[in-house]
Amino acid sequence: MPDTQSDTQPYDPAAVEAKWRERWIERRTNAADLDGAAEPFYNLMMFPYPSAEGLHVGNVFAFVGSDIYGRYRRLRGADVFEPIGFDAFGIHSENYALKVNTHPAELIPRNIARFREQLRRVGLMVDWDHELSTTDPDYYHWTQWIFLQLYKAGLAEKRAAPVNWCPMCKTVLANEQVIDGYCERHPETRVIQRVLEQWFFKITDFAARLLDNLERLDWSDSTRTLQRNWIGKSEGADLVFATPTGQEIHVFTTRPDTVFGATYVVLAPEHPLVEALTTAEQRSAVNAYRRKVAQMDLVSRRVGSKDKTGEFTGAYARNPATGESVPIWIADYVLMEYGTGAIMAVPAHDERDHEFATAFELPIIPVVRMRDGTTPDLPFTTRDGVLVNSGQFDGMSCEDGIRAVTDWLETKKLGTRQVQYRLHDWCISRQRYWGPPIPVIYCDTCGTVPVPEEDLPVILPPLENFRPDESGVSPLARLEEWYRVPCPKCGGTARRETDVSDTFLDSSWYFLRYPSTDFDDRAFDPARTTRWLPVDSYIGGNEHAVLHLMYSRFITMVLHDLGHLKFEEPFTRFRAHGTIVKDGAKMSKSRGNVVVPDEYIAQWGADTFRMYLMFLGPYQEGGDFRDEGISGIRRFLDKVWALTAQPVGGTPDDDALRKLHQTIRKVTDDLQELRYNTAIAAMMEYVNVLRQEGQDAAREMPRELVEPLVVMLAPFAPHFAEECWERLWHHESVFDGSWPAFDAALAKDVEIELVVQVNGKVRARLTVPAGINEEEATRRALADEHVKRFIDGGPTKKVIFVKDRLLNLVV
RNA sequence: GCCCGGGUGGCGAAACCGGCAGACGCAAGGGACUUAAAAUCCCUAGGGAGGCGACUCCCAUGUGGGUUCGAAUCCCACCCCGGGCACCA
Numbered sequence: 001m002p003d004t005q006s007d008t009q010p011y012d013p014a015a016v017e018a019k020w021r022e023r024w025i026e027r028r029t030n031a032a033d034l035d036g037a038a039e040p041f042y043n044l045m046m047f048p049y050p051s052a053e054g055l056h057v058g059n060v061f062a063f064v065g066s067d068i069y070g071r072y073r074r075l076r077g078a079d080v081f082e083p084i085g086f087d088a089f090g091i092h093s094e095n096y097a098l099k100v101n102t103h104p105a106e107l108i109p110r111n112i113a114r115f116r117e118q119l120r121r122v123g124l125m126v127d128w129d130h131e132l133s134t135t136d137p138d139y140y141h142w143t144q145w146i147f148l149q150l151y152k153a154g155l156a157e158k159r160a161a162p163v164n165w166c167p168m169c170k171t172v173l174a175n176e177q178v179i180d181g182y183c184e185r186h187p188e189t190r191v192i193q194r195v196l197e198q199w200f201f202k203i204t205d206f207a208a209r210l211l212d213n214l215e216r217l218d219w220s221d222s223t224r225t226l227q228r229n230w231i232g233k234s235e236g237a238d239l240v241f242a243t244p245t246g247q248e249i250h251v252f253t254t255r256p257d258t259v260f261g262a263t264y265v266v267l268a269p270e271h272p273l274v275e276a277l278t279t280a281e282q283r284s285a286v287n288a289y290r291r292k293v294a295q296m297d298l299v300s301r302r303v304g305s306k307d308k309t310g311e312f313t314g315a316y317a318r319n320p321a322t323g324e325s326v327p328i329w330i331a332d333y334v335l336m337e338y339g340t341g342a343i344m345a346v347p348a349h350d351e352r353d354h355e356f357a358t359a360f361e362l363p364i365i366p367v368v369r370m371r372d373g374t375t376p377d378l379p380f381t382t383r384d385g386v387l388v389n390s391g392q393f394d395g396m397s398c399e400d401g402i403r404a405v406t407d408w409l410e411t412k413k414l415g416t417r418q419v420q421y422r423l424h425d426w427c428i429s430r431q432r433y434w435g436p437p438i439p440v441i442y443c444d445t446c447g448t449v450p451v452p453e454e455d456l457p458v459i460l461p462p463l464e465n466f467r468p469d470e471s472g473v474s475p476l477a478r479l480e481e482w483y484r485v486p487c488p489k490c491g492g493t494a495r496r497e498t499d500v501s502d503t504f505l506d507s508s509w510y511f512l513r514y515p516s517t518d519f520d521d522r523a524f525d526p527a528r529t530t531r532w533l534p535v536d537s538y539i540g541g542n543e544h545a546v547l548h549l550m551y552s553r554f555i556t557m558v559l560h561d562l563g564h565l566k567f568e569e570p571f572t573r574f575r576a577h578g579t580i581v582k583d584g585a586k587m588s589k590s591r592g593n594v595v596v597p598d599e600y601i602a603q604w605g606a607d608t609f610r611m612y613l614m615f616l617g618p619y620q621e622g623g624d625f626r627d628e629g630i631s632g633i634r635r636f637l638d639k640v641w642a643l644t645a646q647p648v649g650g651t652p653d654d655d656a657l658r659k660l661h662q663t664i665r666k667v668t669d670d671l672q673e674l675r676y677n678t679a680i681a682a683m684m685e686y687v688n689v690l691r692q693e694g695q696d697a698a699r700e701m702p703r704e705l706v707e708p709l710v711v712m713l714a715p716f717a718p719h720f721a722e723e724c725w726e727r728l729w730h731h732e733s734v735f736d737g738s739w740p741a742f743d744a745a746l747a748k749d750v751e752i753e754l755v756v757q758v759n760g761k762v763r764a765r766l767t768v769p770a771g772i773n774e775e776e777a778t779r780r781a782l783a784d785e786h787v788k789r790f791i792d793g794g795p796t797k798k799v800i801f802v803k804d805r806l807l808n809l810v811v
Numbered sequence: 812g813c814c815c816g817g818g819u820g821g822c823g824a825a826a827c828c829g830g831c832a833g834a835c836g837c838a839a840g841g842g843a844c845u846u847a848a849a850a851u852c853c854c855u856a857g858g859g860a861g862g863c864g865a866c867u868c869c870c871a872u873g874u875g876g877g878u879u880c881g882a883a884u885c886c887c888a889c890c891c892c893g894g895g896c897a898c899c900a
Contacts, residue, residue, distance in 0.1 A: 225815055226895065234899075253900060266900095308898085333898045343900050351812090352898050422899055542894080584893085615836070617823065621816080629823065629837040636836085638851095669827090678825070681835035688835090755831045760881040762831060786867095800880055806830050810880045 011641040013605025013720070020719040021120060029733050030082070030125045034515055034528055037079030042532045043070035044511055044571075046540030046548070047085045050111040052096055055118045056587055057595045057613065057625055058580045064610045065577050065619045065674065066539040067124045071715035072671045073537070074125070075739040081532060082125045083514040085132035086112050089140075090503030094434035098467060104434050105462065108135055118598065123606045123718050125735075130517045134506035139513060140436035141457035142523035143506055146555065147428075147439055148450050149562055155202045158448070161427060165194035165472070192295055196472055198429040199438060199499070203554045207231055207421040209568075210553055219574040220620065226545040232422025237406045239344060239415045241265050241317035241326070247273055249317050249328070252339030252420055255346070255383075256409065257401030259321040260390040261367035262344035263357070266310065266329045268336035269293040277328055279314030286311050286330060293332045308333055308356040319344075320414035321391070321405070331356060339420050347379065354379035365389060368398060426551065428502045433466035433475045435500030443487035443494040452488050458496070474498040508551040511535055511570060512559075530566060538571040539674075545576065575674055578622020580613075595625050607717035608634045614676035614716060633680075637720055639687050640713065643706055644724040650700035659689045660705055661747035664740050667712045676716070683712060703728070708740035749804075756781045757808040758790040774801040781807050 024030055032040075045066035048059055067082065074080040088108045097104040112133060119126065132139055150156040168189040203210075211231045214224045236254035243249065249265055267274055269290045278286045289311040310331030319326050333352055334343050347357035348366040357364050368385040369375045387393045387401045396404060409415030429438065437458045439451035451458055461482045466475050476483065476498040487494035515528040534556075540548075552570050560568040579586065582593040600609045612630045617623035652660075663686040670679035690705060707728060714721035714734045725734035749770045754777060756764040764784045768777065778799055781787050791811055800808040 222815065222894095229814060229896065232896090232899065236900085251900080255900085331898095333900095335899070338899045345900090350900070352900080355898095420899080422896095546895085579894085581893085615823085623823075626823075626837095632836045635851095677823095678835080681825075684835055753831080757830085757881075760830095760879090765831070798880065800830085802830055806881090808830080808880055 016723045017719040020722045031127050032081035039078045041073050041078035041080045042535045043082045044535045044538045050086045050115045054114050057597050060597045061580045061613045068715040083130045084126045087507050088133050088135045089435045130514050137457045143436045144439040144456050160195050161198045162193045164191050198427050201426040203426045207423045220576040223545040223576050230546045234420045237415050238418040243317045250340040251342045251344045256405045258346045261346040261348050261365045263363040264327045264345045266331050266334045268334040268341040269330045270336045271341045277313050277315040282314035308359050429499040431474045438497045440497040441494045446489045504551050508555040534567045535571045538574045542576040580625050582625050607720040611716045615680045619674045619676050644727045646701040648703050650702045652702040652705045656693045664742045752804050755806040763790050777807050
């Protein structure tokens, strides 16, 4: 006899959920057999940043959607591994710690404890044996190890790069912290550009692969599009503008066909050739301009469509197509980090070049006209035009011209086909405290020396005052006793790198760690990794579509190339969930519209809340959070509760059985595609049918009608389903049972409603046997009084028949 | 500016490949039960018009056009909302 509540008692979520939370721990229901699983299924959800505020409904929405899928796969027979961890390093945690004046080392464990408790209450099928935190030395040991692998492969290098610097905060700012050129925290202080030495990972070497592989991944289209745009592939040509003094200016263009209209050349102010090209007369003006640009912050430098500024270098270069001499300018609208840092300006057909040419009175020559012979107002840009003023290419279409001009310049050795990517190398240096120290030592004699792997981890030392200061280096640079070390190579005087690495490096490999958290001598165990990876299902927000997912793919690709992994793509299937907003705006503390799940779970129970979030709207779209409809879900669960209280027995009638199998088909299809809202609606419909059949609570409820319902409900409302399952005299967990089998024969309708249209307008609905043929359907339709009236005795010109759906008579 | 999403009753939404627009739920109105209330159960319900009535007709998926026997769905132009990128040559 199961020790359940008496069947006559109402559903009490608090009691049911407390009982099953305990049970699952006791029985180790959610622990995966990592070494013996026959059908491993890695169900991953993006791990949270453990903020001080705790979980908000957006997190719960995301996790529950992933959990439902994992539970569903388990019921389909898979051995599901569903781990969780905490992304607890980074500027986010550090800034908060500074604000509340508490050390992050103290704050983070507290936040994690709170998150853990909240997550448990949500009822996720998490295997807590493999919890991790990126701040744990056992974890960042291997983050540092990964850095070393990249370093050894020549994919990590230190170089100078411009950063945003706030003279008031005396620290480096991320682009997001610069508001219209001013510091976020000091609105009166202009942010300036400062050049600092930084570590970069050469992700650009992988641009083509990262792009090409996207085609083969089973990922949300929206996410793939974001990645594709971020990588930003452009096909074009590298053209050479030679100078009389012997220098060659290489420009990148996607429109080599317009080269005849290139009336001047522009270099980025930082371009290395500027120095050599600038004439004596122009030197002071050029230097003044370059200084001015260097003073600007990176963000306002990148704000487009402002007034164009620039300076003439005094030098000229030869247009490779026309042979004419064109002036060489410098201007800040040309960016050093894209292409070659130099452009050919075609002011007739490029808006920016046109603005610049107009401002500095440079010649503007149209070289394209429209196909219909007209020339719109300048500037206009089209690829669907015809070349003019272009020598032997006149009359050629732009598309043909792109090929022909490139070929022609190639034979003259003045051009080559070229592919450019927008993707930049990944700067992983942070002049901050709260992160894994970058494992490098600088020796006076040996230079840059990686920390030997056996000396890892480089422990982040305790530091009372971790506030960044004016030095532009990490607060760790204040700890001389920490950074002063002997060189691992020669034993001479050396110092540690004091920068820490980017949080995105922590999160770029955490999925590799989960199955292997019990190994402290390796980042990931080969056997475990082979069994469980790549990840079978990954669900997360599109806010991480670019950085996190791109970096994870990159790190995986590198580890694959270095022979550490057998696969080069980490996530076989990725689905982006939607965002839960409140009153039309993203939830944020500053807006004061954060919805906390705790009170809802306390009032309604986790199961009702889980289901309600899923019923709100399409999972992959998200929606606005309101709680008006939550009682509807509770009413539904109460109804199911009542059904499981009815005596079990009897034989199902055909209508109920048909509806059951139609529901199984619908729910199964929907779960596979994460259409949780419509799956819930289908189960509600089924329950409405069952209740009509078994109105009288004393009547018997056939086992084969109620059990499949409980199983289908289990992914959504796991505690509830366990309790119902037990009420139906089962002793094992519902999750050790199996998904109901769909029987197509039983699901088949015997009768259908055939829509009869006359000239496309519905005039009748006939109940007919399923599978009726066109002649019979037409005969019956024509016999219908109402249809007759609209046909008006005339002959039918055309009959359109869609089997079991519709008959359209055209007269 | 460019690239993605999205716009359907009072509200959240559904509608698979172009085939009954509004499933499912919330809120609402009416009724049953109750001393009463809550809970529960039953009924009604896009808008308009006609009819005592079973019922019938017309209009309706952001706006305007198009394709089609038939359009929420496809095409063209535009408006609004959300997100991403943004002087990327």
